[in-house]
Each structure stands twice: as C-alpha cells, then as structure tokens.
Amino acid sequence: MPDATPEAMPATTTGARSAGTAGATSAGTAGATSSTPGTRPTLLLVGHGMVGQRFLEALVERGVTDSHHVVVLCEEPRPAYDRVHLTSYFEGKGADELSLTPGGFMDTHGIELRLGERAERIDREARTVTGGSGRVYAYDTLVLATGSYPFVPPVPGKDAEGCFVYRTIEDLEAIEAYAKGAGRGAVVGGGLLGLEAAGALKGLGLATRIVEFAPRLMPAQVDEGGGAALLRTIERMGLTVHTGAGTEAVVTDEDGRVSGMRLTDGSELPTDLVVFSAGVRPRDQLAREAGLKVGERGGISVDEECRTSDPAVFAIGECAQTVDGKVYGLVAPGYAMAEAAADAIAGFPGSFTGADMSTKLKLLGVDVASFGDAHGTAEGCLDVVYADSRSGTYKKLVMDPEGVLLGGVLVGDAEAYGMLRPLTGSVPPVAPEQLVLPAGAGGPVKLGPDALPDDAIICSCHNVTKGQICACGTLPEVKQCTKAGTGCGSCVKTILQLLPQTGDKGLCGCFSYTRAELYEIVKVKRITSYARLLDEHGREEARGGEGCEICKPTFASVLASLAPAIGADGYVLEGEQAALQDTNDHFLANMQRNGSYSIVPRIPGGEITPEKLIVIGEVARDFGLYTKITGGQRIDLFGARSDQLPAIWTRLVAAGFESGHAYGKALRTVKSCVGQTWCRYGVQDSVRMAIDLELRYRGLRAPHKLKSAVSGCARECAEAQSKDFGVIATASGWNLYVGGNGGMTPRHADLLAQDLTDAELIRLIDRFLMFYIRTADRLERTASWLERLEGGLDHLREVIVEDSLGICEELESLMAAHVAGYRDEWAETLQDPERLARFESFVNAPGTPDPTVRFVAERDQMKPDLAVLIPEGALTTR
Amino acid sequence: MIRHGRQATLQLRLGDDWFTVCDAARLQPGRGAAALLPDGRQAALFLDRDGRAYAIDNRDPFTGASVLSRGLLGSASGRTFVASPLLKQRFDLESGVCLDDEGVTVRAYEVRVGNGE
Ligand SMILES: Cc1cc2nc3c(=O)[nH]c(=O)nc-3n(C[C@H](O)[C@H](O)[C@H](O)COP(=O)(O)OP(=O)(O)OC[C@H]3O[C@@H](n4cnc5c(N)ncnc54)[C@H](O)[C@@H]3O)c2cc1C
Numbered sequence: 001m002p003d004a005t006p007e008a009m010p011a012t013t014t015g016a017r018s019a020g021t022a023g024a025t026s027a028g029t030a031g032a033t034s035s036t037p038g039t040r041p042t043l044l045l046v047g048h049g050m051v052g053q054r055f056l057e058a059l060v061e062r063g064v065t066d067s068h069h070v071v072v073l074c075e076e077p078r079p080a081y082d083r084v085h086l087t088s089y090f091e092g093k094g095a096d097e098l099s100l101t102p103g104g105f106m107d108t109h110g111i112e113l114r115l116g117e118r119a120e121r122i123d124r125e126a127r128t129v130t131g132g133s134g135r136v137y138a139y140d141t142l143v144l145a146t147g148s149y150p151f152v153p154p155v156p157g158k159d160a161e162g163c164f165v166y167r168t169i170e171d172l173e174a175i176e177a178y179a180k181g182a183g184r185g186a187v188v189g190g191g192l193l194g195l196e197a198a199g200a201l202k203g204l205g206l207a208t209r210i211v212e213f214a215p216r217l218m219p220a221q222v223d224e225g226g227g228a229a230l231l232r233t234i235e236r237m238g239l240t241v242h243t244g245a246g247t248e249a250v251v252t253d254e255d256g257r258v259s260g261m262r263l264t265d266g267s268e269l270p271t272d273l274v275v276f277s278a279g280v281r282p283r284d285q286l287a288r289e290a291g292l293k294v295g296e297r298g299g300i301s302v303d304e305e306c307r308t309s310d311p312a313v314f315a316i317g318e319c320a321q322t323v324d325g326k327v328y329g330l331v332a333p334g335y336a337m338a339e340a341a342a343d344a345i346a347g348f349p350g351s352f353t354g355a356d357m358s359t360k361l362k363l364l365g366v367d368v369a370s371f372g373d374a375h376g377t378a379e380g381c382l383d384v385v386y387a388d389s390r391s392g393t394y395k396k397l398v399m400d401p402e403g404v405l406l407g408g409v410l411v412g413d414a415e416a417y418g419m420l421r422p423l424t425g426s427v428p429p430v431a432p433e434q435l436v437l438p439a440g441a442g443g444p445v446k447l448g449p450d451a452l453p454d455d456a457i458i459c460s461c462h463n464v465t466k467g468q469i470c471a472c473g474t475l476p477e478v479k480q481c482t483k484a485g486t487g488c489g490s491c492v493k494t495i496l497q498l499l500p501q502t503g504d505k506g507l508c509g510c511f512s513y514t515r516a517e518l519y520e521i522v523k524v525k526r527i528t529s530y531a532r533l534l535d536e537h538g539r540e541e542a543r544g545g546e547g548c549e550i551c552k553p554t555f556a557s558v559l560a561s562l563a564p565a566i567g568a569d570g571y572v573l574e575g576e577q578a579a580l581q582d583t584n585d586h587f588l589a590n591m592q593r594n595g596s597y598s599i600v601p602r603i604p605g606g607e608i609t610p611e612k613l614i615v616i617g618e619v620a621r622d623f624g625l626y627t628k629i630t631g632g633q634r635i636d637l638f639g640a641r642s643d644q645l646p647a648i649w650t651r652l653v654a655a656g657f658e659s660g661h662a663y664g665k666a667l668r669t670v671k672s673c674v675g676q677t678w679c680r681y682g683v684q685d686s687v688r689m690a691i692d693l694e695l696r697y698r699g700l701r702a703p704h705k706l707k708s709a710v711s712g713c714a715r716e717c718a719e720a721q722s723k724d725f726g727v728i729a730t731a732s733g734w735n736l737y738v739g740g741n742g743g744m745t746p747r748h749a750d751l752l753a754q755d756l757t758d759a760e761l762i763r764l765i766d767r768f769l770m771f772y773i774r775t776a777d778r779l780e781r782t783a784s785w786l787e788r789l790e791g792g793l794d795h796l797r798e799v800i801v802e803d804s805l806g807i808c809e810e811l812e813s814l815m816a817a818h819v820a821g822y823r824d825e826w827a828e829t830l831q832d833p834e835r836l837a838r839f840e841s842f843v844n845a846p847g848t849p850d851p852t853v854r855f856v857a858e859r860d861q862m863k864p865d866l867a868v869l870i871p872e873g874a875l876t877t878r
Numbered sequence: 879m880i881r882h883g884r885q886a887t888l889q890l891r892l893g894d895d896w897f898t899v900c901d902a903a904r905l906q907p908g909r910g911a912a913a914l915l916p917d918g919r920q921a922a923l924f925l926d927r928d929g930r931a932y933a934i935d936n937r938d939p940f941t942g943a944s945v946l947s948r949g950l951l952g953s954a955s956g957r958t959f960v961a962s963p964l965l966k967q968r969f970d971l972e973s974g975v976c977l978d979d980e981g982v983t984v985r986a987y988e989v990r991v992g993n994g995e
Pocket of ligand 1: 050052073117146147168318328331
C-alpha cells in the first residue's frame with residue numbers, strides 16, 4: 001500500500017474538496033502575479049503540519065496576518081494536529097483532541113485554509129503555485145513546510161494489502177481497521193517511531209514483532225548497552241525483537257494479502273500486517289522540481305533565516321536542510337525554524353543555526369535519554385557505565401581523559417538528565433561513578449544544580465553559564481542581563497533553582513512564575529495566546545487545563561500593556577482575550593452586589609462642560625440610575641442591567657464621552673485643583689497638565705489600578721502625595737512624587753525629581769509607569785511595590801532617571817506604542833453587533849431583562865432590592 | 879458535560895425532558911452565558927477549552943445575585959470550576975459543590991449537545 005515516493009502519500013487522495021475561490025486565481029489565469037485580494041501581499045504556506053501551524057501562530061504574534069493575506073494549502077483532510085502524540089489516537093483520543101488548530105483560529109486571523117489541496121507545482125518566475133484542484137495561487141512569499149514521508153525499503157511485496165506506514169491519522173485508521181481481522185503484526189524499524197508503532201500494535205491486541213536492521217534498538221539515540229537494556233525491558237512486555245536483520249521481502253498469500261516476512265538472515269516469520277517505520281525522508285520533491293537548491297542527502301537547503309536559494313521562498317521543519325547541514329526529524333527544531341522564518345518575514349532579527357539533539361523520551365513506558373556525544377565518538381574518550389539488567393537500567397557517561405563530561409545515555413532511569421546535560425563540557429563536581437550509581441549505592445542522594453561548577457552551561461541556546469546566572473537576583477534580571485531562558489525556555493526551571501529561594505512565589509496554582517516573570521516570558525516569546533502560555537509555561541499539572549480566575553486576567557492585563565509592542569491586538573475584548581477578562585473588564589463596567597453594573601465616564605482632570613453634565617443627568621434619569629460623585633472627580637451611575645449598557649453607552653459616546661476604565665486595573669483619574677488660571681495662589685496650570693496626563697495614560701493596563709493628581713501649588717489641594725504618581729507645581733516647573741496611597745494602608749508619596757519641564761515630567765512618568773508594569777506583582781499597588789523594591793527609591797532613581805539598566809529607551813517606546821494605539825473601548829465595542837450580543841441577560845431570550853435585578857426607592861433615588869436576593873431553593877446545605 | 883459538534887444545540891435536562899437552550903456555538907470557551915428556564919429559574923452555561931458543556935444554577939448562593947454565568951472558568955486538580963464574579967468562591971461545574979465551602983452546593987444540570995428537535 002504505501003509508496004516511497006512523495007507523490008503517493010496516503011493523505012493525498014482522501015477528502016480532497018475544493019473550498020471557496022477567494023484568494024486563488026482560477027486555472028485559466030495561470031501566471032497571474034498580482035496578490036489578491038486587496039493590496040496586501042500574499043503569503044502562501046504549503047503544508048499545514050505541526051511546524052506549519054506553529055509558523056501561523058508566529059505570524060499572528062508578529063502581526064503578519066494583518067499586513068499579509070495568508071493562504072494555506074493543506075494536503076491532509078484536516079487542519080494541523082499533534083503528530084508527536086499520534087499514538088494516543090489508539091488510546092481513544094479523537095482527531096479533535098489531537099488538533100493543534102484552535103477553533104476559529106483561521107477565521108479570527110483572516111487566514112484562508114484550503115483543506116485537501118496539495119501543491120503540485122511551483123512556478124518561481126510567475127510566483128504561483130498550482131494545486132491538485134487545478135487552482136493557481138499567486139504568492140509574494142512562499143513558505144514550504146511539507147514535512148517528511150515515511151521511507152519504505154524497496155522490497156518485493158511492500159505494496160501488498162496489509163502493509164502500512166505510520167504518519168497520519170488516516171494511516172492509523174487504516175491500521176486499526178485492518179488489525180480487526182489480524183492476529184499478528186510486525187514493525188520494520190526499531191527506532192523511536194518503530195517502537196511507538198510496535199506499542200500501538202500490541203495495544204490493538206496483536207502479537208507483535210520488531211525487525212531492526214541495526215544490531216540494537218534505537219541505534220540513532222542509544223549505544224549498545226543502552227539498546228540491550230531497552231531490549232530486555234521491551235521483551236519483558238511481551239514483544240519479540242529481531243535485531244541485525246533486514247527485510248528481504250513481504251510474503252503474500254494467494255489473495256495478495258500479507259502473510260509473512262522473509263528476513264536477510266534467511267528466517268521467515270508469519271505476520272498478517274506490516275508497518276514500515278524505517279525512517280523518514282524530507283518531502284523536497286516540489287522544491288527540487290522548481291529548481292531550488294536541495295542537500296545531497298535530501299532536504300531543501302536554507303540559510304539562517306530559513307530562506308531557500310530563492311529569497312521569496314522559505315522552508316521550515318522536517319523538509320528543510322538547515323545551515324548546519326542537518327535535516328532535523330524532531331519537532332522542537334522545526335518550531336525554532338518557524339519562529340526564525342516568521343521573524344525574517346516580519347522584519348525582526350532571528351535565526352536558526354542548529355539545535356541540540358539531546359532528547360529525553362518515554363517509549364512504551366521506558367525513560368530514554370541521550371545527550372552530547374552519546375556514542376563516544378571523540379578521540380580517546382572513556383566511558384563510565386552502570387548497568388542493571390534486573391531493573392532494565394543502563395547509564396553511560398562519556399568523558400575525555402581530563403574528566404570533562406562529553407555526553408551520555410540513560411535508559412530506564414533518566415532522572416539525572418536535567419542535571420547531566422548542563423554539566424556537559426565541564427568536569428563534574430563529583431566522581432563520575434557517583435553520577436550514575438543509584439542512591440544508596442554510593443551515588444549522591446540527589447545532585448541539585450548547586451553542585452554544578454560555575455562554568456557549567458545552563459542555557460545552551462545562549463551559552464550562559466551558572467556563574468553568570470548566579471550573579472543576578474531574579475529571573476527577569478537573568479533574562480535581561482544574560483538572555484538565558486529566552487530561547488527554548490527549557491532551562492528556566494534550573495535557573496529558578498539557582499536563584500535565591502523564598503518559597504513558592506508563583507502567581508497561582510497554574511504558574512510557578514510571578515506576574516513580572518510572566519511579563520518577561522510573554523514579551524520575549526511574543527505569546528499572544530493564553531492557552532499557549534499555560535501549556536508551555538504553566539506548572540506541569542496545570543498544562544492543558546482551564547487555567548484559573550487569577551492568571552487569566554493577569555495574562556490579559558500583561559497582554560494589554562504589551563500588545564502594541566508584540567504585535568497583538570490591544571482591544572481587550574478581542575477574540576480569546578475576551579474570555580480571560582474579569583467580569584468587570586468583560587462588560588466594561590463595575591459589577592455591584594445585586595449583579596447590576598455601574599458606569600463611570602471619563603472626565604479628564606475633573607473638567608466638564610455644562611452640556612456634558614446635562615447629558616449625564618439625562619442618561620441617569622432616562623435609565624433610572626443612581627448617581628454619585630466619586631472621590632476622583634467623576635460621576636458614577638449605578639444600577640444598570642448588563643443588557644442596558646450598550647444603549648447607555650451609545651448615548652454617552654454620542655455626547656463625546658469615553659470609557660473611564662473604572663472597571664479595569666488601569667489608570668482611573670488624574671485629579672486636579674483649579675490651578676493658576678483661577679486660583680490666586682496657583683503657580684502652574686494644573687488642570688491642563690492633569691488633562692494631558694489623563695489622556696496620555698488612559699486605557700493603560702497595569703498590575704493594579706493607578707491614581708494620579710496634579711496640584712497647582714504647594715498647598716496641595718489635589719492631594720497628589722497620596723497618589724501612585726502625583727505632580728505638584730513649583731515656580732519653575734513640576735515636582736514628581738511616586739508611590740503614594742490612600743485607602744487601607746496610606747503612604748505618603750516619595751519625591752522622585754524636582755523642577756521638571758513638561759517634557760521631562762512626562763518622560764519620567766512614562767518610564768516610571770512602564771517599569772512598574774513590568775516588575776510589579778499582581779495586585780501590587782505602586783506603594784507596596786516601591787517598599788518591596790530592593791534599594792527602594794534610590795534604586796528606582798538609578799533605573800529610571802540615570803538609566804542604570806539601559807532600559808529607559810525601551811520603556812519609553814513601550815509607552816509611545818501605548819499612546820499611539822489607544823482606542824476607546826466603548827466606542828469600539830458599540831461598532832460590532834456581535835460583541836453586543838454578550839450584553840444580553842439570557843442567551844435564549846434576547847431582550848428579556850433579568851428579573852432578579854430589582855430596585856427600591858431611597859432618598860429620591862433607587863437602590864438594590866435586597867429582598868429578591870434572599871437565599872431560596874437554589875441553595876442546598878448538606 | 880458532553881463534547882459537541884459544530885451545528886449542535888445545547889440542551890438541559892429538566893425532569894424527564896430535555897430543554898433546548900441555544901446553539902452551542904453561541905458560547906465562548908472559558909466563559910459562560912445565562913439561560914432563562916421555563917419555571918423562571920436561571921441556569922449558567924459554560925464551555926471549557928475542550929468544548930465540553932456544563933450547566934449549574936446561575937444564582938450565587940453567597941450574595942443571592944444571579945451572576946455565576948459571568949464568572950471565569952478554571953480548573954484545579956482536574957476539576958473544572960467557575961469563580962463567582964462577586965466574592966470569588968469557586969463552584970465545581972460537574973457537581974455544583976462549592977470548592978471553598980463544601981457545605982454549599984448549587985444545582986448542577988445534566989447537559990447534552992444534540993441536533994435539536
Ligand atoms: C508517531 C510519531 C511520533 C513522533 N514522536 C516525536 C517525538 O516524541 N518528539 C519529536 O520531536 N518528534 C516526534 N515526531 C516527529 C514530529 O511529528 C515531526 O518532527 C513534526 O511533525 C514535523 O513537523 P512538520 O510540520 O515539519 O511536518 P508534518 O507534521 O509532517 O507536516 C507536513 C504537512 O505538509 C503536508 N504536505 C506535504 N507536501 C504537501 C504539498 N505538496 N501540498 C500541501 N501539503 C503538503 C503533509 O500532508 C503534512 O500535513 C513523531 C512523529 C510521528 C509520526
């Protein structure tokens with residue numbers, strides 16, 4: 001059945017269906033080079049496998065899906081799925097569960113996905129690709145992510161009924177169906193994939209054999225001793241293994257169905273089904289035919305940016321041969337290539353120069369790890385080996401004559417992998433035998449990262465040593481100063497162990513990072529999806545879960561403050577972001593005790609015209625709202641049902657009001673006194689400055705709410721010294737105070753700088769706010785943040801006045817991006833009828849108000865009717 | 879709690895009957911929506927990120943307000959919960975048990991996603 005040529009991949013013939021026509025020129029107009037539709041350039045992706053999907057996500061994160069029209073040709077009948085966990089399909093995971101493509105992902109980002117469409121030909125001159133449907137797709141940039149095809153040795157009978165490969169969901173479906181009428185199975189190939197396929201056949205109830213040409217199992221990863229340990233464990237599971245034997249022919253019965261296999265050692269074994277798992281080959285045919293440069297042993301040659309010999313064409317994943325001359329058959333290097341190509345396309349710096357092939361896997365329940373020079377190929381190297389065939393444990397370390405650790409293999413117990421890999425290239429701190437012996441037999445009970453020498457490389461992506469890391473105090477500092485942990489991220493756990501411990505500072509049950517650490521992760525890795533953050537950086541036990549009510553809004557807030565800088569949408573109710581917001585941010589209003597909402601329109605600096613006051617009064621009257629003047633020189637309107645919010649805001653927006661963000665962890669108000677304009681004591685125009693500041697920082701999401709005030713003279717009528725940032729006029733400019741607080745734990749603000757010009761003042765506040773947003777904990781006001789900050793006010797001054805960390809330019813540009821990207825959330829929400837649907841009280845009864853939101857009169861206004869809230873049947877006490 | 883297909887409707891079990899609420903596609907994973915039931919009660923409906931549907935009473939027993947549908951979904955130790963938007967108590971979506979005060983339970987409904995009748 002399978003064929004070794006890429007032309008006849010199993011998935012190509014199934015499920016081909018044509019979808020729409022937008023974006024493709026019809027077959028008749030082949031050669032069209034214009035990018036359609038519109039004027040945006042077209043980016044065409046061929047192949048929607050694991051790396052293709054990660055590439056699309058990387059495009060979204062970099063805003064390329066906005067600047068480009070993205071079209072994807074997907075040969076398989078379904079969007080990308082998790083091939084690495086393909087075998088779990090047999091454990092009952094449906095195709096849906098394996099999917100890597102979140103529902104709505106393509107629509108949300110305007111990506112055109114063509115399922116069942118295989119790219120047949122590239123015309124590089126015309127810049128078009130012809131699909132199997134006959135359609136011609138024009139491109140400006142072409143990205144090939146066509147993966148690999150399973151290699152099937154050219155033996156007689158290889159196409160007989162009962163022969164399979166192991167690569168796609170369709171392959172597994174076919175195997176499963178055929179296995180129903182079979183009793184015995186054989187797998188050709190005892191590598192990583194073969195063992196996995198063998199496990200699957202056994203799971204399907206077949207008596208299973210593995211035939212491996214090499215003298216041992218997993219020849220690419222482990223050495224002879226490791227293979228032997230693996231062999232014993234696998235045989236103990238009831239599988240039969242033939243090593244050192246090749247397949248000579250597949251034997252068939254009179255109906256042409258598989259009945260056995262003949263091996264090169266002359267033996268013949270009966271089997272009803274054969275799975276070829278003898279390695280993969282890059283699918284470079286398409287590129288080859290288009291005249292792109294390919295490697296000698298296959299793979300599309302690419303440079304550090306993953307560009308092929310044609311600068312308009314990129315190749316990523318298993319189909320590419322990278323600058324180090326390798327074709328990587330693992331997913332992580334493919335992901336790194338996807339990021340590098342997306343960077344190049346978006347104009348960011350980024351490159352892929354090679355990846356560490358160290359691996360740690362669990363195969364058939366057995367831990368297997370190899371790292372560095374696992375086979376001991378270096379000249380004069382020596383081994384230290386520990387083997388226990390009773391437990392199936394095998395550990396080997398390869399050292400040079402000076403005792404430097406070069407690599408190793410661990411089978412059966414790979415616990416030490418996390419420690420040993422960073423030790424590679426250095427002389428281990430203890431005798432090597434102690435590193436392989438089990439605890440109690442002379443081995444160390446547990447060798448923590450403390451035991452590593454100072455020159456051990458902890459971050460192999462950026463070549464950062466333990467010593468460099470230990471010179472920093474916190475993870476964000478480590479990342480900033482050394483870049484460690486900002487590559488693949490796998491060393492972050494070790495870094496945290498190296499840093500001073502103060503218990504679990506994790507944000508919540510889902511993340512062991514603090515808010516500030518998550519901020520850095522989101523920024524550096526440009527993560528715009530909560531699911532990705534959770535699944536890649538969450539605590540082990542929280543990955544794949546729902547997250548929680550603490551980290552979801554925290555991520556939404558971090559994303560809102562970083563959005564312009566990482567190319568995400570800053571609108572807080574955009575796509576997935578909407579699902580992460582606390583109810584107040586979700587409804588853009590403040591929930592009150594009976595489930596009704598209050599509304600605070602922005603009144604910058606507390607200055608308001610009579611016309612606007614009248615509108616507020618009219619709206620309150622017409623909707624029957626309770627009104628109260630707030631402490632921040634604004635007016636709060638209480639008692640609106642959620643379904644009334646759009647109508648209320650339609651009127652407010654029409655009158656020129658904007659959201660006051662009273663519902664958000666964001667800038668609230670910049671209070672002011674009347675200032676020099678009217679007051680005989682005033683020395684500056686405090687109202688103008690308050691309005692300027694409020695308009696500059698409106699909408700800025702922060703770890704907690706932000707309050708501010710501007711006083712026109714030292715009498716301080718605006719109470720600026722009780723604010724997060726307060727400004728007091730002087731005869732020659734402005735004094736800036738920071739870290740003040742009223743409320744439960746009042747704190748007088750500290751004087752940060754004196755006699756500033758307008759521009760100096762704003763620049764300093766920009767830096768202050770962004771530094772706070774970047775480094776504060778969740779729900780930490782500036783007052784407690786400043787108290788906690790090591791070095792306190794002096795340190796703050798060094799960082800944001802003297803620029804001791806060299807980050808001020810970045811802080812300023814983040815703020816500039818915020819200011820430029822500001823949009824009124826309410827005006828934006830009202831424009832989209834779909835967004836308005838969520839304000840309805842009931843999904844199944846639009847227009848019906850919630851009958852439990854009721855009011856009674858008090859002092860000529862209304863207040864919640866608490867009688868309707870008294871507990872009744874819904875509450876059962878056990 | 880059932881996996882749903884695309885064009886499916888969401889139904890709650892009320893006694894022996896299945897009450898059709900809305901298209902499952904109306905719900906956004908990770909968030910909820912309120913439904914008005916024939917007897918005047920309200921149910922809070924949710925979808926988790928895997929597309930499973932849940933329904934519990936919408937009334938927050940700690941405040942009496944009908945707001946649970948507006949809380950955020952989360953999971954802990956494998957149990958999916960909603961945190962009340964008012965005082966943040968968490969309710970297990972399968973059983974209705976309050977995870978922060980096990981003596982308190984809200985009604986949990988059986989839900990299915992069918993093709994509508
Ligand atoms: C059973 C199994 C277990 C694995 N386990 C691991 C593991 O534990 N760790 C690990 O790192 N890796 C593992 N891998 C390897 C991993 O799955 C691959 O490295 C990864 O899928 C490569 O991604 P890719 O996008 O380059 O290729 P693929 O995921 O293969 O995607 C390529 C896609 O392109 C499509 N395509 C090809 N040509 C065309 C065309 N002309 N037109 C349109 N579409 C086309 C293909 O149909 C396919 O859908 C495993 C693989 C398998 C099969």
